Amino acid sequence: MSFRLRVIALSAAVCFALPAAADQDPVVRAPAGTMRGVSEGAVNVFKGLPYAQPPVDVARWKPPVEMPTWNGVRDATKFGAACIQPKARSGSIYAWDLGEVSEDCLFLNVWAKQGVSNAPVMVWIHGGALTTGSGSEPMYDGTKLAERGVVVVSINYRLGVLGYLAHPLLSAESNGNISGNYGLLDQIEALRWVKRNIAAFGGDPSNVTIAGESAGGLSVMYLMASPPARGLFHKAIAQSAYMISTPELKQSRFGEQAAEAIGARVVTALGAKDLPSLRSIEPQKLMEVAARVGYFPLGTIDGRVLPRQLVDVFDRGEQASVPIIAGFNSGEIRSLRFLAPPVPRNGKAYQLQIRDRYADLADDFLRLYPSAKLEESILATTRDALYGWTAERLVRKQTALGQPAFLYLFDHGYPAAQKAGLHAFHAAELPYVFGTAARTPPLWPKVPSTPVETKLSDAMLDYWASFIRTTEPRAEGHTPWPAYGSTRAYMTFGGEPKAATHLMPGMYELNEQVVCRRRASGAQAWNWNVGVLSPTLPPAAESCR
Numbered sequence: 001m002s003f004r005l006r007v008i009a010l011s012a013a014v015c016f017a018l019p020a021a022a023d024q025d026p027v028v029r030a031p032a033g034t035m036r037g038v039s040e041g042a043v044n045v046f047k048g049l050p051y052a053q054p055p056v057d058v059a060r061w062k063p064p065v066e067m068p069t070w071n072g073v074r075d076a077t078k079f080g081a082a083c084i085q086p087k088a089r090s091g092s093i094y095a096w097d098l099g100e101v102s103e104d105c106l107f108l109n110v111w112a113k114q115g116v117s118n119a120p121v122m123v124w125i126h127g128g129a130l131t132t133g134s135g136s137e138p139m140y141d142g143t144k145l146a147e148r149g150v151v152v153v154s155i156n157y158r159l160g161v162l163g164y165l166a167h168p169l170l171s172a173e174s175n176g177n178i179s180g181n182y183g184l185l186d187q188i189e190a191l192r193w194v195k196r197n198i199a200a201f202g203g204d205p206s207n208v209t210i211a212g213e214s215a216g217g218l219s220v221m222y223l224m225a226s227p228p229a230r231g232l233f234h235k236a237i238a239q240s241a242y243m244i245s246t247p248e249l250k251q252s253r254f255g256e257q258a259a260e261a262i263g264a265r266v267v268t269a270l271g272a273k274d275l276p277s278l279r280s281i282e283p284q285k286l287m288e289v290a291a292r293v294g295y296f297p298l299g300t301i302d303g304r305v306l307p308r309q310l311v312d313v314f315d316r317g318e319q320a321s322v323p324i325i326a327g328f329n330s331g332e333i334r335s336l337r338f339l340a341p342p343v344p345r346n347g348k349a350y351q352l353q354i355r356d357r358y359a360d361l362a363d364d365f366l367r368l369y370p371s372a373k374l375e376e377s378i379l380a381t382t383r384d385a386l387y388g389w390t391a392e393r394l395v396r397k398q399t400a401l402g403q404p405a406f407l408y409l410f411d412h413g414y415p416a417a418q419k420a421g422l423h424a425f426h427a428a429e430l431p432y433v434f435g436t437a438a439r440t441p442p443l444w445p446k447v448p449s450t451p452v453e454t455k456l457s458d459a460m461l462d463y464w465a466s467f468i469r470t471t472e473p474r475a476e477g478h479t480p481w482p483a484y485g486s487t488r489a490y491m492t493f494g495g496e497p498k499a500a501t502h503l504m505p506g507m508y509e510l511n512e513q514v515v516c517r518r519r520a521s522g523a524q525a526w527n528w529n530v531g532v533l534s535p536t537l538p539p540a541a542e543s544c545r
Contacts, residue, residue, distance in 0.1 A: 025077070026114070030200030032193065033070035038077045039114070043146045046110040046201070047136070048080035051193035052186065054104035055158060060279045061170050061182060064106060064189040080107030082134035083159045084283045086291055093335060094427065096441040098134060103162065103283045108190055109135055111142030111152040116202035120209065120469045123194060123233070124154040125187060127214030127240075127427065130297040131160050137441075144435030148465040151203035153194055157186035157219075161290035162283060164297035166249060166259035167267055169275050178249060180259050180300030184222050191223075191232035209235040209468045213427060217241025217326075221394070222299050224320040225313040226306060235471060237464070238326045239433075240426060243310050243390040244527040245518075248301040254309075254518065255525045259300040269293045311519065311526075314397040321401045323471040325464070326394040327408030327490075328387035331424035333379040340382045341533040347371030350532065357534040364510050369531070381531035388504065389511035395484040396508075404471050404483050407490035409503060412456060416445035429493070432457040433464055452495065459497050516544035 026044040027036050037046035052064035059065070081102035088095030112119070124140055126133040135154035142152025157163060163183030170179035195205045210233045212220045217238040223229040224236060247259040257265075269289050272278035299306050313319050333340050344350040350371045355362040368384075369377035395405035412432070413423040422428070422445055431437040435457050437447035447453055462475035473481040478497050482489035490503045514534075518524035520541035529535065 027073065028200050030197040031069065032067065032197050033074055034072070035074040035076040037110075040143060041147075042114050043143050044112050044114055044201075045143075046076040046112075048078055048107045049074070049076055049110065050080070050106060051108050051155070052106040052189045055106060055162075055182070055186075056103050058279065060103070060162065061165060061167075061179070062174075063182065063185045066189070066192070079109065079134075079136035080156065081105050082136065083156050084162055084287060085128075085132045085159050086287050088132065091443065093422075093425075093443045093445070094128075094132075094441060095443065096137060099136075105156050105158070106186055106189075107135070108153055108155040108193065109142075110198075110201050111146040112201045112203065113146050113149060113151075116149060116151065118204045119149055119151045119202050120207045121151045121153065121194065121198055121203040121205070122209045122211050122237075122468050123191060124152065125157070125210065125212030125216035125219045126154070127212065127216045128159070130164060130183060130215045130218070133159070133215075138439035139430055139436045139441070140434060141436050141439060142434070144461055145465055145468075148461060150465050150468050151198060151201055153190075153198070155187065155190040157190070158183040160297050161266060161286050161295055164299065165263045165266065165290075166247075166300045166302075167263035168260050169278075170263070171249070171260065173275065176302075176304050178300075178302040178304055179263070180249065181302060181305045183297070184219065184226065184299055184305060185228075187219055187223060188226065188229045188232065191229065195232060206234065207469075208233045209237060211237035211239070211464075211468075212241075213239035213430060214241075218244075218299075221310055221319075222306060224322070225308075225310055225318070228305060230320060233320070233322065235322050235468065236320070236324045237467070238324065238391070238394055239429065240328050240332060240387050241326065241390050241394065242386040242527075243314075243393060244298075244386070245525045246298050246301050246306070246309060249303070253522055255523055259302075262295065266290050266293055266295050309519075311393075311515065314393065317397070317401055319397065319401075321403055322398070323404040323467070324394055324398045325406045325408065325467055325473065326391040327410060328383070328391045329424045329426060329428055330383075330409060330411040331379075331413075331422060331428070332383040332387050332426045334422045335425035335427075337379075339386070339528045340378050341531050343375055343378050344532060347374055350374055350377075353532045357532070357536055358514075359537055360540070361510065361513060361537065364506060368504075368506055368510060378531060382528055384504070384507050385511050385514070385526075385530040386528060388507055389515070392503065392508045393512070399484050405485075406467070406473055406481055407484050407488075407503065408481075409490060409492045411492055411494045414445070414447060414453060416448070420445050429460070432460045432493070435461050456493065456496065460493060463491075463497070513540075513544060517541060520544055 081100040082098040083105035166180030220238045245254045398405040410429040459475045463473040467473040515526045521538040
């Protein structure tokens, strides 16, 4: 055997998790380098692994660069810093102690059951409106999924103005004359790291599921639409995703400024004259000033990373052709009331406003969202326009590509949530999906430790793990989860899982018609400007009939 072949053989032999003695921490030798994690029961955990070079100084607002192989044995027993972000709103049920926060934050974490090989992989993308959050939040602990044979990876990615700023100067210095989408490019780089390294942890790089909730679900859709991400994942899970209109790089469309113009407004407020001065500004100040001028991070339609609006990508069948789970929660807006329109003074005023705004669609709207249940109708309007329509649209479009697609509604309540008026609130499914009811944020309505809650969580863990493993969501002792298919099937997670068909009849059709008209006009966004906040809808276009 030649020297080169001996080196290749040796490299292949050591690219796995070395067995740990009872009193030793697990060690993995991977292409990225050697790392020492920690054993937690039957699961090995590796924390704070850098998947890209720090995006600091001259690397701020540039695409991520692959991390070179490190020397020695890296300590992987502590989480890396969370990405720079605004301080949490006082009283938020989603707030937790982030620990260290830094611009040097491109880290990921891995949970793997001891002894697994060729195991399915889930890459978790946290939520937080592309503004807050971290892959190391305790509620995202991957232990329970890892115990079911899934290798779990959670990631950080650049947030807010540091992750999504577009600007003419940034475009001019790039190879493709584009800017923005840095946080999305981070996610793609993390997937590349997984492809190169996950076999060393016992994972199968040819069986990777991307998954996320809220802004993580939005990110899942961005990745499905992004050509540079193609082939890096094989299934998708989008929890409470929202397929809203997105700023385009250089032109104003759908009632939104061009992304570069939005960025120019932020940079003017910062008083920066050029890129060196902009890159020298303290990162927390960037966040504060951006928030003050109303900057809201979203992806940018740049023709390359995101080639066109998400609705157009999915209509044209240009998205990744992969199986999907998509769903939403019945009480999404109960914990996000700032997204809902103000409640009109009475039912008559409500009806007048809806008829003024929705014209020939007003009767359909009022059947779904009647004035007799005014507050509930206001909450349901925004829920469905953002989350319900998106979930059903995703499963419809993947079904049209011939892929298995599974729709769900999370409709579970428990005493603390009910008492707070938060039945099935936004993200309420997360502690059930991860089995982390004891690890929720301090102000989160506490999930009781009862057989009912444990049974529901175990079922959801089993369904998710089964889909990640085989594309068929199954849970022992529970009803099979039928694919959406021609029967429009879905699963409700209430007291226990139940299968049904035709979720909220008319909901999808109404919202699809509204979005179609707004797209055809080219002058209206489709996001939370719904119900009594809606502009007058354009008349039906020929393409929307």
